[in-house]
Amino acid sequence: MKKKNKYIIYAFFVFILSLLCLFYIFAKGVNINVFPSEASSEAEISLKGGISFSFKNRFIVLPGEKTLTVKAKGYFQEEKKINVFSNMLIDVNLKELPGEVTFNISPEEGSFLYIDDKKIIDADIPISLKAGLHRIKVKNPKYLKYEDEVLVKGKGINQIKSINLEPNWSNVMFRSVQEKQEVYINDEFLGFTPLNEELTAGTYKISFRKKGFKESTLVKQIDKGKEIEIISEPLELVGANVSFISFPGDAKVYVDNEYRGNTPLNTVLEVNEDKEIKVSKDGFLPYSVNRRFLSNTSEEIKFKLDPIYGKVIFKGEEGAEVFLNKQKIGDIPLTISLQTIKQKISIKKKGYRTQVKEIFPSKEEESVVYANLVDEETARYEESPKSYTNKAGITLRLLLPGKFSMGSSRSEKGQRANEIIKQVSLTKPFYISDHEITNNQYLLFSKKDSLGRDIQANNLPVTNISWQEAAFFCNWLSKNEKLQPFYMTSNGKVTGFNLNSEGYRMPTEAEWSWTARKSTKSRELLKYPWGKEFKIDCETGNYGSKCDGYLELSPVRSFNSNSLRIFDLGGNVSEMVNDFYVLEDLGDKILTDPIGKQYGRTHVVRGSNYKSSSVSELRLTYRDSSSGPDDLIGFRIGRWLIGKE
Numbered sequence: 001m002k003k004k005n006k007y008i009i010y011a012f013f014v015f016i017l018s019l020l021c022l023f024y025i026f027a028k029g030v031n032i033n034v035f036p037s038e039a040s041s042e043a044e045i046s047l048k049g050g051i052s053f054s055f056k057n058r059f060i061v062l063p064g065e066k067t068l069t070v071k072a073k074g075y076f077q078e079e080k081k082i083n084v085f086s087n088m089l090i091d092v093n094l095k096e097l098p099g100e101v102t103f104n105i106s107p108e109e110g111s112f113l114y115i116d117d118k119k120i121i122d123a124d125i126p127i128s129l130k131a132g133l134h135r136i137k138v139k140n141p142k143y144l145k146y147e148d149e150v151l152v153k154g155k156g157i158n159q160i161k162s163i164n165l166e167p168n169w170s171n172v173m174f175r176s177v178q179e180k181q182e183v184y185i186n187d188e189f190l191g192f193t194p195l196n197e198e199l200t201a202g203t204y205k206i207s208f209r210k211k212g213f214k215e216s217t218l219v220k221q222i223d224k225g226k227e228i229e230i231i232s233e234p235l236e237l238v239g240a241n242v243s244f245i246s247f248p249g250d251a252k253v254y255v256d257n258e259y260r261g262n263t264p265l266n267t268v269l270e271v272n273e274d275k276e277i278k279v280s281k282d283g284f285l286p287y288s289v290n291r292r293f294l295s296n297t298s299e300e301i302k303f304k305l306d307p308i309y310g311k312v313i314f315k316g317e318e319g320a321e322v323f324l325n326k327q328k329i330g331d332i333p334l335t336i337s338l339q340t341i342k343q344k345i346s347i348k349k350k351g352y353r354t355q356v357k358e359i360f361p362s363k364e365e366e367s368v369v370y371a372n373l374v375d376e377e378t379a380r381y382e383e384s385p386k387s388y389t390n391k392a393g394i395t396l397r398l399l400l401p402g403k404f405s406m407g408s409s410r411s412e413k414g415q416r417a418n419e420i421i422k423q424v425s426l427t428k429p430f431y432i433s434d435h436e437i438t439n440n441q442y443l444l445f446s447k448k449d450s451l452g453r454d455i456q457a458n459n460l461p462v463t464n465i466s467w468q469e470a471a472f473f474c475n476w477l478s479k480n481e482k483l484q485p486f487y488m489t490s491n492g493k494v495t496g497f498n499l500n501s502e503g504y505r506m507p508t509e510a511e512w513s514w515t516a517r518k519s520t521k522s523r524e525l526l527k528y529p530w531g532k533e534f535k536i537d538c539e540t541g542n543y544g545s546k547c548d549g550y551l552e553l554s555p556v557r558s559f560n561s562n563s564l565r566i567f568d569l570g571g572n573v574s575e576m577v578n579d580f581y582v583l584e585d586l587g588d589k590i591l592t593d594p595i596g597k598q599y600g601r602t603h604v605v606r607g608s609n610y611k612s613s614s615v616s617e618l619r620l621t622y623r624d625s626s627s628g629p630d631d632l633i634g635f636r637i638g639r640w641l642i643g644k645e
Contacts, residue, residue, distance in 0.1 A: 026062060026063065027060050027061060027062055028060075028061060028062070028063055028084050028085070028086055028087050028088065029058065029059070029060055029087045029088075030047065030058070030059040030060075030061060030066075030082075030084060030087070030088045030090065031057060031058050031059075031088070031089045031090070032045050032047075032057040032058075032059070032068070032070070032090050032092060033057070033089065033090070033091045033092065034057065034070060034072070034092050034094065035091060035092065035093045035094065036093075036094070039072040039074070039075050039094050040057075040072075042072050042073055043057075043070055043071065043072040043094075044070070044071040044072070045057055045068075045069070045070050046068075046069045047059045047061060047066050047067070047068055047069075048066065048067045048069070049061075049064060049065060049066035049067055050062050050064060050066070052066075061084055062084075063084050063085050063086075064083070064084060065081060065082070065083050065084075066081070066082050066083075066084055067079065067080075067081060067082075068080055068081075068082050068090065068092070070092045070094065072094055073155075073156075074096065074097055074154070074155025074156050074157070075094035075095060075096055075097060075155070076094065076095045076096075076097060078092050078093075078094055078095075096131055096154050096155055097154060097155050097156040098128045098129055098130050098131065098152070098154055098156075099128070099129055099130075099131055099152040099153050099154040099155065099156065099157050099158070099159060100126040100127065100128055100129070100156070100157070100158045100159070101126065101127050101129055101150060101152060101158075101159045101160075101161055102125075102126045102127075102158065102159070102160045102161070103123055103127070103136075103161050103163060104160060104161070104162045104163065105123065105138055105163045105165070106162075106163070106164050106165065107140070107143075107165065108124065110140050110141060110142065111123075111138055111139070111140040111143075111165065112138065112139045112140070113136070113137070113138055114136065114137040114138070114139070115127070115129070115134055115135070115136055116134055116135050117135070117137075126158060129152045130152065130154065131152050131153060131154025131155070132151070132152060132154075133149055133150075133151055133152075134149065134150050134151075134152060135147075135148075135149055136148050136149065136150055136161070136163075138163055138165060140165055141200065142167065142168060142169045142198065142200055143165035143166060143167055143168050143169075144165065144166045144167075144168045144224075146163055146165055146166075148163075167224060167225060168200050168201050168224045169198045169199055169200045169201065169224060170198070170199060170201070170222055170223060170224055170225060170226040170227070170228050171196065171197075171198055171226075171227050171228070172196070172197050172198070172199050172222065172228045172229075172230060173194070173195070173196050173227075173228065173229045173230070174190075174191075174193050174194065174195040174196075174197065174206075174230050174232070175193055175194050175229060175230070175231045175232070176193040176194075176208060176231065176232040177231075177232070177233065177234045178210060178213075178232075178234055178235060179193070180192040180193060180210070181193045181208045181209065181210045181232055181235065182208065182209040182210060183195055183206070183207075183208060184206070184207040184208075184209065185199070185204055185205070185206060186204060186205050187205070187207070193208075193232065199222050200222070200224075201222055201223055201224040202221075202222055203219065203220070203221050203222070204219070204220055204222060205217065205218075205219055206218050206219070206220050206230060208232040208235065209235075210235055210268070211239075211267075211268055212237065212238060212239030212240070212241075212267070212268020212269060212270070213235035213236060213237055213238060213239070213268060214235055214236040214237075214238050215235070216232055216233065216235055218230075237268065237296055238295070238296075239268040239269055239270050239271050239293070239295065240268065240269050240270075240271050240293035240294060240295065240296070240297045240298070240299060241266065241267075241268055241297070241298040241299070242266070242267055242268070242269050242293065242298075242299050242300075242301060243264070243265070243266050243298075243299070243300040243301065244263050244264065244265040244266075244267070244277075244279070244301050244303070245263055245264050245300065245301070245302045245303070246263040246264075246279055246281070246287075246302070246303040246304075246305060247302070247303070247304045247305065248281070248284075248305065249262075249263050249264060250262050250263060250281065251263045251279050251280060251281040251284070251303070251305060252279070252280050252281065253265050253267075253277070253278075253279055254277070254278040254279075254280070255267075255269060255275055255276070255277055256275060256276050257276070257278075263279070263303075269293050270293075271292075271293050271294055271295040271297075272292070272293075272294070272295070273292065274290055274291070274292050275290065275291050275292065275293065276288065276289075276290055277289050277290070277291060277301070279303050279305070281305055282340075282341045282342070283307060283308055283339045283340045283341030284305035284306060284307055284308060285305065285306045285307075285308060287303045287305060289301075307339050308339065308340045308363050309337040309338065309339055309340065309361070309363070310337065310338060310339075310340045310361030310362045310363050310364075310365075310366070310367060311335065311336075311337055311361070311366040311367070312335070312336055312337070312338050312359065312361050312366070312367045312368075312369060313333075313334070313335045313366055313367070313368045313369070314330075314332045314333065314334040314335070314336075314347075314369050314371060315332065315333060315368060315369070315370050315371065316332055316347075316369075316370045316371030316372055316373070317332060317347070317349055317352070317371045317372070317373045318332055318333065319331055319332065319349060320332045320347050320348065320349040320352075320371050320373060321347070321348045321349065322334055322345060322346075322347055323345070323346040323347075323348065324338070324343060324344075324345060324346075325344065326346075332347070332371055337361075338359075338361045339361065340360070340361045340362060340363055341360070341361075342358055342359075342360055343358065343359050343360070343361065344356065344357075344358055345357045345358070345359055345369065347371045347373065349373055351375055351376060352373040352374065352375050352376060353373065353374050353375070353376050353378075353379035355371060355372070355373055357369060376642060377427075377428060377429060377641060377642050380429070380641050380642055381398065381400070381429045381641060384398060384429075384641060385398070386398045387434075387565075388431075390477065390481060391477075391480055391481060392441050392444050392477060392480075393440070393441060394433050394437070394441055394477075394637065395433065395434045395435075396431040396432060396433050396434065396637070396638070396639070397431065397432060397434055397564065397565060397566065398429060398430075398431050398641065399429065399430060399431075399432060399511075399514075399515060399518075399564060400429055401425075401426030401427050401428055401429060401430070401514075401593075402426055402514065402518070403423075403424065403425045403426070403590075404424055404426075404513075404514060404517070404518075404525060405421055405422070405423060405424070405525075406421070406422045406423075406424045406509070406510055406513045406514075406621075407419045407420050407421035407422055407621055408421065408619070408621040409421065412619075412621075413534075413615055414614065414615035414616035414617075414619055414622075415616075415621075416616060416622065416623070417583075418583055418623055419621050419622070419623060420583065420584070420585050422586055422591055422594075423586075423588060423589065423590045423591065424510045424513075424514075424590070424591050424594065425590050425591065425592045425593070426510060426511065426514055426593060427592060427593055428593055428640050428641065428642065429640075429641040429642075430507070430511055430638055430639065430640050430641060431638055431639050431640075431641065432507050432511065432512075432515055432566065432636065432637075432638040433636040433637045433638065434557075434561070434565060434566050434567055435461075435556035435557050435566075435567045435568055435636065436461040436462075436556055436568055436572065436573060436575060436634045436635065436636050437461065437462050437470075437473070437634060437635055437636060437637065438458070438459045438460060438461060438462060438555075438556055439455050439456055439457060439458050439459070439460055439461075439462045440457055440458065440459055441462070442455060442462040442465070442473065443455055443457060445472075445473050445476050445477075446469070446473075449462070449463070449464040449465055449469075449629065450464055450465050450466040450468075450469050450628075450629040451464050451629055458555070459555040459556055460553045460554070460555060460556075461553060461556060461568070461572055461573045461634035462634055462635075463553075463573060463629075463630065463631045463632065463633060463634050464629040464630065464631050465629060465633075465634070465635065466628055466629050467506075467576050467603045467626070468493065468494055470506060470576060470635045471487040471489075471494045471505070471506070472487075472489070472494075473637075474486060474487060474503070474504040474505050474506065474637055475487050475489070475503070475504070477503075477504045477637070478501075478503030478504045483501070483502055483503040483504070483639075484498060484500070484501045484502065484503050485498065485501060485503045486498055486501040486503040486504065486505040486639070487505065496598050497578075497595060497598055498643075499595070499643060500643035501640075501643055502639055502640055502641070502642060502643055503639060504637050504638070504639050505578055505637065505638060505639060506576060506577050506578040506635055506636070506637060506638065507577055507578060507636065507637070507638035508577060508578045508579055508593075508594060508595050508596065508638075509577045509578070509579040509594075509596060509604045509606060509623070510591070510593075510594050511577075511638060512569075512575065512577050512606050512607075513606065513620070513621070515564060515566055515569065516529070516562070516566075516569040516570070516606070516607070516620045517620050517621075518563075518564060519562070519563050520563040520564065521563050525620075526562075526620055527619060527620065527621075528570070528618055528619060528620060529541050529562065529569060529570030529571070529618075529620065530570075534615050534618070536618070539559060539560050540559055540560055540562075540570060540571070541559050541568060541569075541570040541571025541572060541608075542554040542558065542559065542568075542571040542572045542610045543570070543571045543608065543610065543612055543613060543618065544610060544611045544612050544613030545613055548571070550610065552610055553572060553573065553610060554572055554610070556568055556572070559571070569607055569620070570607060570608050570618065570620065571607075571608055571609065571610060571612065572609060572610055572634075573607075573609050573610070573632060573633055573634035574605045574606065574607045574608065574609045574624065574632055574633050574634075575605065575606055575607050575633070575634055575635050575636055576603055576604075576605055576626060576633060576634075576635040577603070577604050577605070577606055577635075578595060578596060578603075579594075579595065579596025579597075579603065579604045580596050580597045580598075580599065580600025580601075580602070580603055580604070581600060581601075581602040581603055581604050581625035582596070582597055582600065601627065602625040602626060602627045603625065603626055603627075604623055604624075604625060605623065605624040605625060605626045605633055606622070606623055606624075607620075607622070608622065609632045609633075610632075611632065
């Protein structure tokens with residue numbers, strides 16, 4: 001067997017050697033010369049079409065049609081078909097790429113670039129030019145003509161040519177003793193004095209004109225690069241100088257239906273002909289008179305305008321105060337006469353958003369103004385964002401208040417004795433964070449928990465935080481956003497609440513309960529995070545059922561939110577709220593925006609956690625108390641839209 005394998009190997013080598021010999025017998029040599037010489041050393045040469053061997057620019061190939069490709073930096077690629085039938089020498093002449101020139105012209109506005117007498121449309125982009133010398137010109141009406149040459153290197157090289165144009169203008173200031181003389185340059189209107197204008201160098205005919213006065217003309221040579229002041233002497237009067245004064249002022253003056261200005265007004269009128277003079281002002285009866293004026297005279301005409309009044313009736317919110325230009329004019333219901341001009345009215349009442357209206361009383365018919373005041377909280381709710389993310393990366397959502405029964409009846413399965421039913425009326429819109437405060441967010445405030453242990457950077461709910469530390473975190477957030485802190489402190493302890501504050505705090509027990517149990521899909525309050533029946537929905541939270549995929553804590557927002565778009569109100573961690581823990585039966589008494597007592601030993605804890613699995617714990621009415629840090633308890637934050645009082 002070994003002997004047979006040996007013969008096979010010998011036969012293979014003989015076959016390969018035969019092929020090489022045949023290739024050597026029939027192969028032809030092809031030499032490629034690349035021009036110009038500076039491109040030859042860096043040229044990339046390929047010859048495709050069958051088996052070939054290459055040595056730099058020499059190829060050994062079998063006869064037949066081949067594709068020759070030559071590339072070199074700075075040159076166009078050359079590609080052509082060749083028929084190899086014998087040893088060959090092929091010359092390849094590469095064509096040089098054009099160069100690119102970027103022209104930086106200052107100033108760019110109004111400047112036009114010409115290259116070899118051809119106007120360039122897009123002068124702000126690189127321009128492709130053949131290698132060699134090119135003539136360039138730049139023209140700008142206000143600058144000296146620029147001419148130069150640029151040597152383009154070619155070979156795809158990008159060059160930058162900076163051109164700074166030399167100004168060919170001067171700043172000319174036109175002044176006059178008389179106000180608003182008309183300035184004409186070469187009989188073209190330029191403007192009214194006082195006037196500053198940039199004029200290119202040259203000779204100009206400058207005229208000053210004013211109605212009722214004789215024209216003044218001069219010829220002026222303007223040189224470049226100077227500050228020039230041209231002052232017109234008082235023009236010779238050829239009409240009548242008339243002053244119009246009205247009471248009140250700022251009335252419009254028309255002469256023969258031509259508007260001349262507002263009072264007080266000095267103007268020159270044509271003489272020896274009748275002039276119709278009209279004076280008008282909104283809210284006043286118009287005044288008119290016909291007059292004739294004499295040449296080279298001065299006259300003062302005074303007018304007293306009589307106001308026009310219209311009847312205005314104010315209806316709506318009784319007792320609301322009505323102000324006109326910050327002066328109180330009465331209480332609603334109110335009937336009053338006001339001048340027939342645009343009037344700015346303010347309607348105010350304590351606890352309501354001030355209403356500002358612009359009215360136009362009419363002489364012909366009475367005007368009725370309705371005061372539809374909206375309470376301040378409703379107004380703030382309408383104009384406030386329905387959600388926002390604060391500087392700590394916490395997203396809060398704005399919720400509308402409502403009335404509900406907090407707690408559960410004794411007949412409810414799993415009910416605990418501390419779930420006393422209370423009638424609650426929430427009247428104040430409030431923000432609440434859409435998830436529990438995370439370790440990442442708390443780390444911005446403190447690197448340690450209340451037990452002195454390092455806090456790990458992650459999106460798990462922060463735990464082992466005391467109620468006091470949670471309150472200090474809320475105050476820190478408030479100060480960072482320039483909000484008045486909610487918690488009053490002294491010597492490192494919370495001593496009370498600032499009920500006028502709009503700053504951050506923990507949600508009240510009533511707010512937490514309303515947020516957890518309210519459903520936009522049903523009029524009834526929810527019993528469990530997922531609905532009414534005790535059938536655990538592992539899509540709604542991290543519970544002790546273990547069907548949710550987490551053995552312990554889960555990152556916030558890992559599960560579906562409730563219908564108010566709030567996450568983790570059930571499962572994950574239980575949550576501290578603002579209220580001190582108390583047991584009291586208030587009967588049918590309605591609690592309005594309760595915040596709990598401002599003293600006590602323990603605080604209310606609401607909601608289940610990742611160890612909760614019983615009917616009692618998973619209910620949204622479940623409540624507990626806490627006196628210190630706990631690895632099963634976290635917190636979320638909230639704030640009123642407007643302070644309580």
